[in-house]
Amino acid sequence: MTGQLETVEVVTGxxxxxxxxxxxxxxxxxxxxxxxxPALTLPVxxxxxxxxxxxxxxxxxxxMRMRAWYDILSLERFSVEDEAGIxxxxxxxxxxxxxELARGIAVQRIILAGFSQGGAIALHTGLRYPQTLGGIMVLSAYLPLRGSVEAERSAANAGTSIFMAHGSADATIPEALAIQSGxxxxSYGYDLDWHSYPMAHQVCAQELADISSWIDRCVSAAAG
Known part of the structure; x- marks a missing residue:
């Protein structure tokens, strides 16, 4: 249990x-x-x-009840959003x-990541977080509550690297929505590392290799 959520943890060393x-x-x-x-090549x-x-x-x-970061009201109209849930x-x-801060990890060594609606929450939170993070990874997701970003975004993460990846054959969250988000x-000046892959709503081997390279750059940036 970490905070209010149960978690699974993997420590690589x-x-x-x-x-x-x-x-x-x-x-x-x-x-x-x-x-x-285990499929990632990690520098530390x-x-x-x-x-x-x-x-x-x-x-x-x-x-139906299921694990969800927020309610999905429509797959046709992503502009209709569960703001309270987000x-x-x-x-x-x-x-x-x-x-993680309480465990002694410096904030610039914390990466927020997520897939699908988990990626949307990672992006939403990272843009607003008041301290500089190590990176934001957004897989097969999109920018939620887009209309509030300008007013709510934090200058602390204006230069934080954002890895954004999507499948060109994604029928769940259309790649066009991710492209618009990117x-x-x-337009806000974020450092966006965009990747598109010939896949559906999933991850692929090349994506994992690209994630490994991006994490390596995030680690180097935090050390510098």
Whole structure:
């Protein structure tokens, strides 16, 4: 248990120097990306924290309860958003960041990551967090609550690297939405590392290699 959320943790070596807080997608849990860690080439010992999202009723699934960071009201209109749920999960993620700080990991050595709606929460929170993070990883996701970014974004993460990746055949979250999100981020001046892969709503081997390279750059930037 970390803060208010149960988590799965993977530590890649003694005395981890970096923490990656990685949020799963709708209906999954913290174990979903646990097997990914051995496939990454990492420059230093790291702690991966995979939280389990709370269970809630999800509108697009006929109100069934499942693990979700926020309600999905429509797959056709992503502009119709569960703002209260998004902001509640932002608070939960901030709690996880604070837990890593309490363990002695410097804030610039904490990476926020997530897949699908988990990536949306990582991005939403990272843009607003008042201290400079080590990086933000957004996989098969998009920028939520776009209309509030200008007023709420924090100058502390204006230069933080954002790794954003999407599948060109994604039928769950269309790549066009991710491209629009990336364009919005670039318009605000963010350092966006964009990648597109010939895949559906998933991850692929080349993506993992690119993530490894990006993490290496984040580690180097934090050391410099």
């Amino acid at each position: 003694q005395a981890p120097e970096f923490s990656v807080i990685w949020l799963h997608g709708l209906g999954a849990d913290g174990h979903d990306f646990e097997p990914i860690v 010992p790291m702690r991966f924290v995979f939280p389990h999202a709370p269970e809630r009723a999800v509108t697009i699934n006929q109100g 902001r509640a999960s932002e608070a939960l993620l901030i709690g996880l960041i604070e837990a 364009q919005a981020l670039r």
